[in-house]
Amino acid sequence: MSNAAHPAATRDVPDGPLADGGTDTSAPLVTVTGLSVRVPGGPVLLPPTSLTVHAAQITALTGVSGSGKTTLLRALLGHLPAGAAIASGTLDVLGHDIPALAPEALRQLRRTRLAYVGQDPGSALNPRMRVRQLIAETATDPSERAVLGLLREVRLPTDDGLPDRRPTAISGGQQRRVALARALARTPEILLLDEPTAGLDPALRDEIAQLLRHLATTRGLAIVMACHDPELVATCADRVVRLSAPARARVPAPRTASPTGIPDKAVGIAARSVSVVFPHRGGAQHALDAVDFTAPPGSATGIVGPSGSGKTTLLRVLVGLHRADSGTLTLDGQPLAGTARGRGRAHHRRIQLVPQNPLDALNPSRTVSAALARPLRLHGGLARDRVPERIAELLEQVELPADFARRYPAELSGGQRQRVSIARALATEPDFLLCDEITSALDPDTATGVMELLQRLRTERHMAIALVSHEPHLVAAYTDTVHLLDAGRLTAHGPTATLLPEGGALHG
Amino acid sequence: MSAPTSTSLTAGRRPGGARYRALRRVVPGLILVLLALIGPYLAAHPIDTPVTAPFAAAGDGAPLGGDQLGRDVMSRLLHGGTALIGSALLVAAVVTLLATLLGCFAVLHPTLGRAVERTADVLILLPPVLGIMLIALAWPGGGRWAVIGAAIVLGTPYAVRIVAGAAAPLANAGYVEAATARGESLPYIAARELLPNLRATVLALFGLRFVEAVYIISMAGFLQIGPQPPAADWALMIRENAPGILLNPWAVVAPSLAIAALAISVNLASASLAPRSARKAVTTS
C-alpha cells in the first residue's frame, strides 16, 4: 500500500508484454507468466503474456483489436470462452492457481475477492431488480447506509430516487457506475474491467477515469482494465501492458485524405423536415423534430450529438428501417420510399448501414463468409466461384485474415465483429454508407485503418459517408460537413472545420 | 507462436467425439422407429387370431401373454407401433413446421402476429380432450385422420406462441435489420436469418410436440376415437386390455413401456441434434 500515496510516480512504466512492476515492494496480487490461450488444435486467442498486478495500481491492457485483452481478463477470472483452454504458462490470482481451482473455491473467490465488470454492464444488471437491491445483493455489508455510501462513492445521486429505480430507468453512464458499485460492494482486492468507457461521450469518460483513480488510491484496489482509448490510458493507468496481436493481415499504408469539395446539392441522399415520434405511455417523445439532412455523392458528413439525441434514429430513417412520421426523403432528386420494403433493388444496394451495436449485427449461426456472400450474390450478381475471392478481398480491406471467413461471430473479438459488419456493408459497393459508431469497439490503430479505407473508397468510388461518432477527433479528421443534433433537433450544420475546431469537446 | 493451420480449425470446432456422442443419442430413437417399421415381419402370430385364453398369463406361444381376445400381446406389440409412431411423427412435423412458419412470419409481420395471437388465445380455452371429441365426432369415420387433424389444430396455436416468443427478440436484431435494409424478402429472412437461430427451440419443440401427439392420440384411443379394432395400436391396446390388468399385466404394461420409451428416445434425439452453444444452461464456471 506504500505506493498508494504517490501513484504518479509509477505512471510511466515502459510498454511491453513483459512489463513488470519492478519498483513494488509488496507481493503481487496477480502473477501471470507466459500465459497463452488457444482452442486446442485451433486459433490462438492470447499469445504468451506475462503480467503482475499490485495493490492500489491501475493496469491497462492495450493492444490492437483481437490481441487478446478480453481473453486475458477472462483467464484471470477463470472463465474462458467455450472450447478455449490454457496452452501454456501459469496464472496465479490472490495465491490461487486459477485453472486448477475447484468450482466452489472459484465461486468463493469471485464472490469475495475478485470483481469483474464486462464490456456492456447495462445488460449485466438484472432488469427486474432495483438499484438498491442490486448493490445490497453482493455487498459484504448490505445495510442501507453502506449501500447509499457506495452509490455516493461512485458519484451517483442518492436523494433523487435513483436507488429505487430499475436499471432500465437510468442512463448508460449511470448503469456503468451502478455495475461498478455492485462490483465494489463485496470489497474486492482486484477489479477487472473490460472497455470501461466504450461508446461513452467524452464527458462521461473523464468522469469514470477520475473515479477509477480515486478508487485505486483510497481503497488500495488493484484494477486491471482492457482499454483501447489512449486518452483514458493516459489519464489514469499506472502501468500499461501492451498485448501483441497474433499474426494478422497486412495493414494498408495510410493514404492521404483528399476530401472533395461540397458538390451540387440536388444529387445525393437528402431528408427534408423529418420527424419521428416515439409514443410512450403518458406522452410522446420527439426523437427527431423537423430535421434536414443532406449527403451528396462522395461527401463525408458527421452527425454529432449527445447520447439520445436521435443520431441512430436519423440513420434508420434514411435506410428505411424506421418510417418517419412526417417529412420526405429523396435520392438524387427522386423520391425515396419511407420503408426498405417499399424500395427497389437498386436503392437497397446503394444505401447501406453499419449498425451501432457490433454484438448483434452478425447472425450468430452463420459464418463470416455466409454473411458476406449473401450481399455479393444478391446485389453483385457475382458468379459462385468468384465469391470466395471477393470475400477474402473484403476481409483484407478491414484488416482481417482471410481464414476468418470460416468463423462464427462468437469466435471473433468485439472489434473483429464490427469490422465484419463494415465489410458486409461494403460488399454491395454502396454509394451511401451510413456508419453508426463504427469505431467504438476498435483500438486507435485499427480505427484509423478503417477510416482510411472509407476515405479511399470515397475518392476512388465517389462513395458518400455519413458518420455518427462520439470521437471528435475522428469526425474532425474525416468529415467535411457536420450536423449537430440535440434532443431531436438539428442545432447547427456546416463545414466541420468551423463547427468542430480542432476536434474539441462538443457537449458536456 | 505458430498460426493455426486452417484444416485444424474446423476439426477443433466440432471434435469427432462430440459427433459420436450426438450419434449415440440418436441411435435409440432410430432403432425404435426401425423396430416399429419391421416389427410386423417379426411378429409370430397374426394380430387378429386368438392363440390363447383371453388375458392368459405369459407362457408358451405368447411370451407376453394374451390380450382381451386371447391374441398374442407380443405380436400385437410388434405390429402396433407403426401407426402410432407414424401419426405422432406426422403431427409433430406438421405442427412444428406450421408453428415455425407462422411464428417467424408473426414476429416479422405485426398484423399476422396479432391474428395468430388472438386465435391462440381462443383455442387455449378449449380443453384438448373436448376439442378432440368435437373434431372427431364432426368427422365420423375420419378415424385416425380425424385425430391427427385434431392434434394439429389444437397443438399449433401454443406451438406458434413458443416459436414467436423465441423469435421476437431476434426480430429486432441488427442482422435482421441489415437483411431488411439489404432488400431481402420475408421468406428469406424467416428461413435464413431467424430459423438458424431457432434450431434449438424448434428441435425442442418437435420433441415436445411428438410426446404431446403420442399423448393426444392415446387419449383419443381411450375415448374410443381414432384407430378401430382389430387394429393393433399401442394406445388402443392399453385401453382394451386395461380391464384385465390383474390377469395379464403385460398386456397393458408392455405397450405403456413402449410409448414411454418412444417418447424418451425421440426427445433424446431431438435434444442432441440441437446446437450446444445456442442453449446455454446455468453453469458454475
Add this chain to the structure above:
Amino acid sequence: SGGGTSAEPAATGGKPKKGGTLRIGALGRAGAITRDPHGTQGNESDYLVLALVYDTLTVPGAKPNTLPRLAASWEPSKDLKTWRFTLAKGAVFHDGSPVTAEDVVWSLRRLRGTPSGAARLPGIKAENIKAEGADTVVLISDYANAELPLLTRLTTFVLKKDTPDSALEKAPGTGPFTLDWYRGGNARLVRNDSWYGGTVLLDAIEVTMFETPQAMANALLAGQIDVASNAGAVAARTAESRKDIQVVRRPNDMSMPLVMRTASGPFADARVREALRLVVDREAMVKQVLSGYGTVANDIMGTGDPHYAKDIPQRERDLAKAKQLLTEAEFDLSRTYDLVTTEDISGLAESATLFAAQAREAGIKIRVVKQESGAFYEKTWLKGDLYTSYWGTNDSVVFFASKTLVSEAGQNEAGFADKDFDASYRKVIGTADEKARATALRELQQIEFDRSGYLLWGMADGIDLAAAKVQGLPTLAGYGRVQLENVWLR
C-alpha cells in the same frame, strides 16, 4: 295362472338374518340420469333404484317366466284379447295410502303416453286400459295375445294417481324399499317394513353409480362395495382367485347376435346365411369373447324360455359345407363385406373382430367397422346388411318373435319376412291351448333355426360379483338382477 316364488337364492349360508346395509354398485352415466319411472332408463343404477322403490305388475321368473308382484293374479278372456289383473292384497304406498286400480291405470296410461310407450305396451291403446272396481285392472289388446303378461314385467312402475311431473323425484312407491336420498346417480334406500310382498331383511341399500365396469370391479376388490352388479367376465376371472368374493353367474343374460339382412343384399339368400352360421366357431367365440362365461347357442333367440326347443340339434362348425353352400348360392368371395358394430356393451366389438377372423378361414373377407352408438342407431340398425346387435331379455321366444322377427315387427332387424313364420307366430299368440301352442312354438323355432337373419353363436352369462357375506342374490338373467328384496347379509 300365477303363483310361484321369486328368484332362487344364489347361495345359502344358513338361516336368513335381518339387518345390515348392502352397498351395491351399478353402471350409469352422469349425463343419462333419469328419475322418471316411465322415462328412458339408460342407467342401470337408476333402474335399480326405481325397481326397488316402485313395483311393476309382474316380475321376471325362472319357470314360468312371469311371476306376480303388484298384480297377484291375471286371467285372459277366451279370445286372449282382454286381460284382467287383480292387485295384491294389502299393497300400500310408502305414505300409507292403499294402492287402487285407478293408480295403476293412471300409471300405465302415463307409460303408454311416453315417446316409446307404443313399443313398451304394443297393441294396447291408452283408452283400453281401464279400472274395474278397486282392485282389478283391465287391459284390452288389439289382437289376441297369449303372452300379454310378459309385457308388464319391466317398466310398469306404479305411482300414485295424478303425481305431477315436478314431484316425481319424491313420489312414493309401493316397493320393498323407500328412498332415503338420491344424489347424482347415487342413492340410499331403507327397508319398507309394511311391504305387502314379504319380509325384507336388509336395513338399507346404498347404490353407487359407476361409469365403467372396471371402476366398479376395483371398488369391490378394494372392499368399498359389497356387490358389483353386472361386472362382466374379466372382473369375474380377476376375482376367481379371491376367497372373499363370490361370482354369481346368471345364465342367458345377454345375446349378441349377428344380424344378416334377409330382405335384400348379399345375405338375402338363405344358403348364404346358413353358410355363415356354419362358419362361426361357437366354442371359440364363447371362450375368447366371453372368457368362457357363457353358453353356446343355436341361432334361436330367447334361450331362457321354458319352452326353448332344446331338441333341435346344435349347429356345429362345418367349413366344407359352408363353402359348398356359398358356391351353390354364387356368393361373391372376392368382395370385402363390412360388419358394423358398436362398443355399447363389452364383447360386442370383440365378437365381430373374432367372427371376421373365423370367416376368413372360409374365404369370406369381412372388415369390422365400428360405429359410434348414435350413428349406429341412425344409419345401420334395422338397415344394414351385416351388423351386431344385442338383447338383454332372453327368457321368451315369443318376445323376439313379436319384436324382431314377425314381418310387421317394428324392430325387424334383419328385414325378415317369412309367411310360415308369421303363421306360426299367430298360432302361438292366438292359441289358449297349451299343447297346440307348444307345437306351434316348436315350429316357429325351427324356422328361426333354418332361415332367420340371426346368427346367434352364444349367450353371455350375467355376472355379479359379491362379497362372501352377501346371501340370497338373484340368479335370473337380465333385469332379474335388480330383485334384491330377498338378499341378506351373513
Add this chain to the structure above:
Amino acid sequence: MAAPVRAATAPRRTLPLLGRVAAVVARRVLLLAVLLAAVFAAVELLPGDAATATSERGESAADVAARRQLLGLDRPVWERFGEWMTALPTGDLGTSARGQKVTDLLADPFPNTLLLAGCAFLLTVAAALALGCWAAARPGRPADRIIGHAATSAFAVPEFVISVGLLLVLSLWTGWLPAVTLTGADGDPATWTMLIMPVLALVIPQTGWNTTIVRGALADQAAAPHVEAARLDGLPTRRIILRHALPGAVPAIATGFATSTGMLLGGTVVVEALFNYPGIGGVLASAVASRDTPLIAGVVICGGAAISLVLLAADLIRARVLGARP
C-alpha cells in the same frame, strides 16, 4: 452529463390499475364468448342431433321430429345461440336435451372437479417449479438428465395408464388407498383419501410437461447477460436461479401452466371415469355422446371460465414482470 431518465418507464405506474385490470378482464370475457360461439357451431356440424342421439329403440321418425321441435332444434343455430347468450348473465345456462336445467346438472359435479383440478394444479405448480429449478441448477449432470427423461416419459404416458398403475400399486395390491371415490348424501367425496389417487394421476403427466417447460425457460434465461454476470459475481447457484433466472422465465412458465389448466380439465374426463369421481368429466363425456349442445356449452363455459381465471393471473404476472422492462 448523463442523459435524463428515459421517458419510457416513468409514467407506467400512473395508469389506473383498476382500469388496466378491467381491460384485461373484458378481453378474456370476449375471448370466452368467441369460443362459445365456435363450440356451438362445432356441435351443429356434428352429424345427428340431440333428438336422434337421445332416441331409443322403437321410436318412430315422427317421435324424433316431435322431440326435435320440443327441444327447439328446428330453429336456426344463431337464434338459439343468441337466446342462450342473453340468458347467461342471469346465471341461466339453459335446458339440456333431456329437459333438465343445465345449472342443476353442473351444480354438484363442477365444484367437485374444481376441487380435483385445483388440488392437482397447485401440486403441479409446486412440483414442476421445484423439479425444474433443481434440474436447471445442475445442467448436464445426472440429476438433470434423470429429471429430464422422467419428465418426458411422465408426460408421454397418458393419465389413464398412470391411473391404472396407481390403482394397482396403491390400492389393489397394497390396499393403502380406496380404489374409487364414493360420495355421501351431500355429493362430496366421502373421505379425503379418495382424492389422492385421482389427483396424482392428473399431477404426474402435467408435472412432466411443466417441468420440461420450467427447465427450458430457465435454460434460456441462463444465457441472458445478467444471469451470466451474476454467475461471474460468484453468487450461489440457488440465488442465481431464484433471483435472477426465474423472474425472467416467469412469462413462459406462466403460459405453460395456463395450458396445463386445459389439459388438467381434459384429463379429468378420463381420471374421473376410472376412479368414479363425481365430477364434470362424466357429464361432458355423455353430453358429447348425446350432442347435448346446451350441456356441452355449459361445461365449456365453466371450464373456459376456470381456464380464463388462470390465464388472467398469468396475464397479470406477465404484465408485472414485463412492466419492469421497457
